[in-house]
Amino acid sequence: MASTPDTTERYAGLSNEQLIEMYRQMVLIRIFEEKCQEMYTRAKIGGFLHLYVGQEAVAVGTIGALKPEDHIITHYRDHGHAIARGLDTNALMAELFGKATGSAAGLGGSMHLVDVSKNFWGGYAIIGSHLLMACGIGTALKLQKRPEVVMVFFGDGSTNGGEFYEAMNFSQLGKLPVIFVCENNLFAMGTPIAVHTSVQEIYRKACAFDMRSERVDGNDPIATYEATLRAVEYARSGQGPVLLEAVTYRFRGHSAQDTQKYRTREEVEQYRTRDPNQVFRKRLIDDGVMTEEQAVQIEQQAEVEAQGSVDFADQSPPADEKWLTEGVYANPIEPKF
Amino acid sequence: MASTPDTTERYAGLSNEQLIEMYRQMVLIRIFEEKCQEMYTRAKIGGFLHLYVGQEAVAVGTIGALKPEDHIITHYRDHGHAIARGLDTNALMAELFGKATGSAAGLGGSMHLVDVSKNFWGGYAIIGSHLLMACGIGTALKLQKRPEVVMVFFGDGSTNGGEFYEAMNFSQLGKLPVIFVCENNLFAMGTPIAVHTSVQEIYRKACAFDMRSERVDGNDPIATYEATLRAVEYARSGQGPVLLEAVTYRFRGHSAQDTQKYRTREEVEQYRTRDPNQVFRKRLIDDGVMTEEQAVQIEQQAEVEAQGSVDFADQSPPADEKWLTEGVYANPIEPKF
Amino acid sequence: MAVMTVREALRSELREQLKDDRVFIIGEDIGYYGSTYGVTAGFLEEYGTEKIRDAPIAEAGIIGIGIGAAMLGMRPICEIMSVNFSLLAFDQIINHAAKLHYMFGGQITCPMVLRTTNGWRNLSATHSQSFDPMFAYVPGLKVVAPATPADMKALFKASMEDPDPVIFIEHTLMYGVKGEIPDEPYEVKIGESRVAREGKDLTIVTYSRPVHLCMEVAERLSKQEGIECAIIDLRTIRPMDMSKALESFRTTGRAVVVTEEWESHGVQAEIAARLYEHAFDYLDAPIERVGFREIPFPYATNLEDQVVVTPARIEAAIRKVLA
Amino acid sequence: MAVMTVREALRSELREQLKDDRVFIIGEDIGYYGSTYGVTAGFLEEYGTEKIRDAPIAEAGIIGIGIGAAMLGMRPICEIMSVNFSLLAFDQIINHAAKLHYMFGGQITCPMVLRTTNGWRNLSATHSQSFDPMFAYVPGLKVVAPATPADMKALFKASMEDPDPVIFIEHTLMYGVKGEIPDEPYEVKIGESRVAREGKDLTIVTYSRPVHLCMEVAERLSKQEGIECAIIDLRTIRPMDMSKALESFRTTGRAVVVTEEWESHGVQAEIAARLYEHAFDYLDAPIERVGFREIPFPYATNLEDQVVVTPARIEAAIRKVLA
Numbered sequence A, B: 001m002a003s004t005p006d007t008t009e010r011y012a013g014l015s016n017e018q019l020i021e022m023y024r025q026m027v028l029i030r031i032f033e034e035k036c037q038e039m040y041t042r043a044k045i046g047g048f049l050h051l052y053v054g055q056e057a058v059a060v061g062t063i064g065a066l067k068p069e070d071h072i073i074t075h076y077r078d079h080g081h082a083i084a085r086g087l088d089t090n091a092l093m094a095e096l097f098g099k100a101t102g103s104a105a106g107l108g109g110s111m112h113l114v115d116v117s118k119n120f121w122g123g124y125a126i127i128g129s130h131l132l133m134a135c136g137i138g139t140a141l142k143l144q145k146r147p148e149v150v151m152v153f154f155g156d157g158s159t160n161g162g163e164f165y166e167a168m169n170f171s172q173l174g175k176l177p178v179i180f181v182c183e184n185n186l187f188a189m190g191t192p193i194a195v196h197t198s199v200q201e202i203y204r205k206a207c208a209f210d211m212r213s214e215r216v217d218g219n220d221p222i223a224t225y226e227a228t229l230r231a232v233e234y235a236r237s238g239q240g241p242v243l244l245e246a247v248t249y250r251f252r253g254h255s256a257q258d259t260q261k262y263r264t265r266e267e268v269e270q271y272r273t274r275d276p277n278q279v280f281r282k283r284l285i286d287d288g289v290m291t292e293e294q295a296v297q298i299e300q301q302a303e304v305e306a307q308g309s310v311d312f313a314d315q316s317p318p319a320d321e322k323w324l325t326e327g328v329y330a331n332p333i334e335p336k337f
Numbered sequence C, D: 001m002a003v004m005t006v007r008e009a010l011r012s013e014l015r016e017q018l019k020d021d022r023v024f025i026i027g028e029d030i031g032y033y034g035s036t037y038g039v040t041a042g043f044l045e046e047y048g049t050e051k052i053r054d055a056p057i058a059e060a061g062i063i064g065i066g067i068g069a070a071m072l073g074m075r076p077i078c079e080i081m082s083v084n085f086s087l088l089a090f091d092q093i094i095n096h097a098a099k100l101h102y103m104f105g106g107q108i109t110c111p112m113v114l115r116t117t118n119g120w121r122n123l124s125a126t127h128s129q130s131f132d133p134m135f136a137y138v139p140g141l142k143v144v145a146p147a148t149p150a151d152m153k154a155l156f157k158a159s160m161e162d163p164d165p166v167i168f169i170e171h172t173l174m175y176g177v178k179g180e181i182p183d184e185p186y187e188v189k190i191g192e193s194r195v196a197r198e199g200k201d202l203t204i205v206t207y208s209r210p211v212h213l214c215m216e217v218a219e220r221l222s223k224q225e226g227i228e229c230a231i232i233d234l235r236t237i238r239p240m241d242m243s244k245a246l247e248s249f250r251t252t253g254r255a256v257v258v259t260e261e262w263e264s265h266g267v268q269a270e271i272a273a274r275l276y277e278h279a280f281d282y283l284d285a286p287i288e289r290v291g292f293r294e295i296p297f298p299y300a301t302n303l304e305d306q307v308v309v310t311p312a313r314i315e316a317a318i319r320k321v322l323a
C-alpha cells in the first residue's frame, strides 16, 4: 500500500484504513496457516510444510511498504509473503493440495508459491540461491531503467552459506535496487543462532560490503514498515541495496515434522505472550484505530476466506496429467531415435 | 624461523643471521622464478605458470613467523610459499618439468607443489576451496589438542566467492587456529580490485564475523613478519583465527599467457622502483646488517641453486608410467566384469 | 540374528565408529534439532559438541572441513541432509576430495565418508533428485548405496575403514525398512555386488531402494506365473562389480535395469552398456531400463506417482523383455 | 564462403547478439583482462561495462544473476571461464535454471546461455575435466557442443533464440580450428545431429573436438585401406538426436563412440546403450568406446598423452570393431 497523509505520528503516517488492512492481512495469514496445519494432519497437504505463524508482522510490514510494481522473491517459508502480496488464497491452498487450480498448477507445493502477474517470483527451497536471482532481477531492472525495486526474503540460517555473501557483493558493486530482508527467528531449523553464526546481529554482516543495513523489531508491523520505507527509498533512488534484519520468532516447528527438542515449551510460551497479531490488535483497539467489533469481523472474514480456500482446493481437479509430458521446456524438442 | 634475542628494535628482534636468511629466501624465490619463466619459454614447463615475482616479502615474512610444525596450505601461485617453507628446489623444478623426481611425482605441476613431510599441504587451483580445507586442518588440530596453527594463502580476488565467507564463519565459530593470509596484489587475474569487490581493504571483511584482522605492507618483510607474529600468537593461544591482509603487487602477468592490457607499463615500472627485494637489500646494507659482498654472494648462490634445480629437473626421468594405473585410490578396487 | 531397521543399523554402526578418537560427525541439524531423519537423534547429548558438530547451512564448508580434517588423520563423517544440497559442495567433492591422493602423487589421503540421502515424496523439483550418476562418473570417489540393514551397517563400516573418500547414499524412504543383522561379526566389501535372488528367466540389475521393489515383483511373478527373475544388487556403483550381473545375464540373455534416477545418462546407461558389451554373444532381447520419468519432480501425488519407479512399471518392463 | 576460426565465428555471432538490448555478457575476466581465450577481446572498449560485465570470482553469482535477469526478460550470456569452475554453480544451474519453467507451472522462463569451455593440456587434475554427462543428465537443460566454426555460430544463435537455459560447451583446444562459414543466412537447430562423413563400414558417433580427430583417422583409413567410416556429429547432447547415428549403424552394424570424458558413466554410455537398444537386430560386434582414461589428469605430458583421446586410440578401436 502507498502511504497517505499522516493520521498519527505513531503510525508512520498510515491511515486507519491502511492499518486495519495490515491487521487483516496478519489475521488472514494466521488463519490460513492454521488451516494448512489441519489439512496437513488430514493428509490433504504433503511434503514439507513450513509455517509462518508468529512472523506475520514481517511480511505485512515489509511488503506493505512496496508498490505493486515492485518485485518479490522468497524462500520456502512463503505463505505469509504470498498473502501479504495479495495472491489469491484459493490458488494458494489449491497449490498446497496439489491441484490443477494451484498457483503453480500443483507442481510446486507449499515451498514454491508463485504469481508472476503480481510480480511475485516464487518461493525457492534451496537455502541462499534465490538471493543471487534477486541480484539478477535487480540487474535487469537497472539495465531496463525501470523504477522498481526487488525484495528478497530469507532466514538467519541462510546468512552463512556462500551464496548470501556473493549476493551482498554483487548487489553492492552494482548498486542494485535489492532489499534483502532477513527474518531472524533465532533458529536455522533446529540449530540455535549462537551455534550457526559468528555474528548474531545479522544486519552487522553488511559491514563487509559497506552496505547500508538496519535491524528492526520484526514483531512490530509499524516499525518494520517504517524501516522498509527508508530502505525502499534508498534503493529506489539508485543508492544501492539494503540489508534489513527483522527480529522475530516462529511459534510452530520448523516444518510439520519437527519435534522441537531444541527449545523449551516455556520459551515458546514466553514468546506467545508477545504474539505480534495479538499485540497489534490490542494496540489498534486501544488507540481507537479499530473497534473490537471490526477486529472480530476481520477475524471471521479471514476464517471464511481460509475455509473457502480449503473448499475450493478440495473441489478442484487434480493436477493436469499433461505435465507428465509438457512443461519441462518452454520450447520442447523431442529426442530423436 | 623462531625469534631470538633482540638485535635491533627496527628489526622485530630478528638477528642479523635471520635477516640475512630472509633476504636469501627472497632472492632464491626471485631467481628460481626467473628460471621458471625462461624454462616456460623454452617449453620445458607447460600449463599455467603463475609467478610470484614482486610478492616475495609476503611469503618470507609470514612463513618466517611460523614454526616448522605449523601447517601451510596455499593456492596455485605457490612457488614463493614452497621455497619460504624450505621445500627442495630440485623437487620443485622437477615438478614443473613434469618429472618423476617432482614434489608431486610430476602429477601436479606448478599449481600443486607439495611436501607433506614439511607440513606443506599443497597448492590448490580452484579459487577459495582450500580456505575451507584450512578450517578442516584447524579443526583436526583442535580436536587432536595440538599446539600448531595453519596458515592459508590466497589473493584479493579470492575474497568474493562463497567459500571464503564460509571459511571465515566456520573458523570464527570454532575459534580455529587458522591464519588467513590474503595477498592483495590489486588484481584478480586482470580485473582491478575496484571492479571485483565492494570493500577493497580486504582485512575489513573480517567485521562480518567479529574476526581479528590486520592490514600490513606486504612489501616489507619485517612489518609482515611482525604482524604475523601477533596473529600466530593470538591463534596459537586458542583465541581464534586471524585475517591478515598483505598489500603487495605482482610484477609479472597473472600467468605466463597474460598480455596485461588491464594496466599500464608505467604503473608496473612505478611499482618496480619499490621492488621489495631491492628495498630490503638496500636497507640491510645501509643498516650494516649485511655487506654488499654478502648480498652478491647470496645472489650468486641462489643463481647456482636455481640453475642446479633446472639441471636436476632436466636430467630426471619423466613421470613414472605407473601413474596411468595407480594412485587414483589409496586402496584401489578393480571394477569387475 | 537381530531384526533391525536401516535407521537402527546405521545408528548402531555410527556408535561403533564414534568410539574411535579420530571420528566426528559434522552436518546440519544433526545435534540440537535431533537429526532430520532420526539417524543421529540423541547423539549430541551422548557424545557432546566435539564429536557431533552442528554446522551452519554451508555445504561446501561441511565437506571442506571434512577433507582438511581427513588430511590430518581424522576420520570425519560429513552429513549432507539431502543430496539435493550436495550440489553446493560439488567443487569440494569432485575437485578436491576425489583428486587429492592422485594429484599430489600419493602423499595425501582423504579418508572421509560423506553420508547423504536420496529420496522423494511430494517434495517437488529441487528436493527429489538423484545424482548417483554424477558421483559414479568421478574417478577418485567410491560410491556406495546399500539396500538392506545388514549391508548398510557393514558397508558403512567398510567405508569408514577405507582410506579414500566414500559417498555413502542412504534413502529417506528406506530408513524404516527392516532386515536381519547377523549376530556374529560379518564383512561386506566395497565394490562387491550381491545376488539378492536367483532366477533363470531374466536378470534384474539394481541397487538401493529399488531392490525391494524388484524383490516384491519377482516374488509375485514367481508365485503366480513361475517366472524366475534373478536380482543383482550392485551395492557399490563406483567401482562397479558387474561380475554377478554378467554371470546371470549370460544365462538369461534378458535383463531389466532398475534405478532411481532420470532415465537418460544415468547409472543405468552404464549398466546396460556393460551388459551388452561383455555379454554380446548372449543377447536375446533389448535390455529395458526403468527409472524416473525425465522431468523435474512435480509436487502433486497423482503426477509424482507416475514419475517414480513402481512395481507396476518394473513388471511391465519384465514382461516386455520376456515377450 | 568465408573461412573463419571457431574463435572468429563466435566473436561474430556475439557481436550480432549484442545488438539486442536484452543481451549482456557476464563473466570473469571478459573485459579488462581481455578474455582468457580471446573470444571477447576488445568488447569492453566497444560495448561498455553495462553489456560486458566483469564479474568477481563467484561462479554461483554469475549464474544466479543470469537466471534472475532472464526471468525478467533479459537474454544474459553467462561465461564460466572453465567448466571445472562450474561445479561452484551447479546448484544454480541444476536446482534453478533447469527447474524454473516446470516448477512454477510454466509461468517463468529462463532464456540464459551459459558459455563454458572444456579443455586440457598440462593443466593437471582440477583444470582438465569434462562434465558433459552431468549436464546431459538434467531434464530442463539443453546442452550444445558444436565442433565446427559454422556450427558454433549457428548453434550459438539458436541457443540465444531459445527460451530455455542452454549450456553451450566450447573447447580450449578448438578456438583456432578453421572452417567455412556460408555467406547466406543459414540455420542449425538445437537437437539435430549431422552426418560429418558418409561411410558403409563402421559408424563413429561423436561430438565436439573429437569430431576432428575422427575425421583425420577416417580420411586416412579411407585413403590407405579403403575403409569407410561414417561420422555422426551429435552437436547437441541434450536432447540427443540419435536418428542419423542409428540410420548409419543399422547399415554398418558396427560402431565406435568417441567423446572427451571419462570412459564410465559418460555420455558415451548413453550413446552406446541407445545404439544397442534401438538397433538390436543389426548388431555385428560390440561397440567400442574411446574416452579419457579413468584417472584424474596428470600434469606431465608423457602421462597426459596417454589419458586423452588420440587418433591412435580411435584407430585401434575401429580396427577392433572391424576385426
Ligand SMILES: Cc1ncc(C[n+]2csc(CCOP(=O)(O)OP(=O)(O)O)c2C)c(N)n1
Pocket (backbone or CB within 6 Å): A077, A125, A126, A127, A128, A154, A155, A156, A157, A158, A159, A183, A185, A187, A188, A189, A254, C028, C029, C057, C059, C081, C085, C088
Ligand atoms: C542448501 C540447503 N541446505 C539445507 C537445507 C535444509 N533446510 C531447509 S530450511 C533450513 C533452515 C533455514 O533456516 P533459516 O534460514 O533461519 O530460515 P527459517 O526456516 O528459520 O525461516 C534448512 C537447513 C536447504 N533447504 N538448502
Ligand SMILES: Cc1ncc(C[n+]2csc(CCOP(=O)(O)OP(=O)(O)O)c2C)c(N)n1
Pocket (backbone or CB within 6 Å): B077, B125, B126, B127, B128, B154, B155, B156, B157, B158, B159, B183, B185, B187, B188, B189, B254, D028, D029, D057, D059, D081, D085, D088
Ligand atoms: C573457482 C575459480 N574460478 C576462476 C578461476 C580462474 N582464476 C585463476 S586465478 C584467478 C584470479 C585470482 O585472483 P587473486 O585471488 O587476486 O589471486 P592472484 O592471482 O592475484 O594471486 C582466476 C579468476 C579459478 N582458478 N577458480
Ligand SMILES: [Mg+2]
Pocket (backbone or CB within 6 Å): A155, A156, A157, A183, A184, A185, A186, A187, A188, A189
Ligand atoms: Mg531462522
Ligand SMILES: [Mg+2]
Pocket (backbone or CB within 6 Å): B155, B156, B157, B183, B184, B185, B186, B187, B188, B189
Ligand atoms: Mg590478486
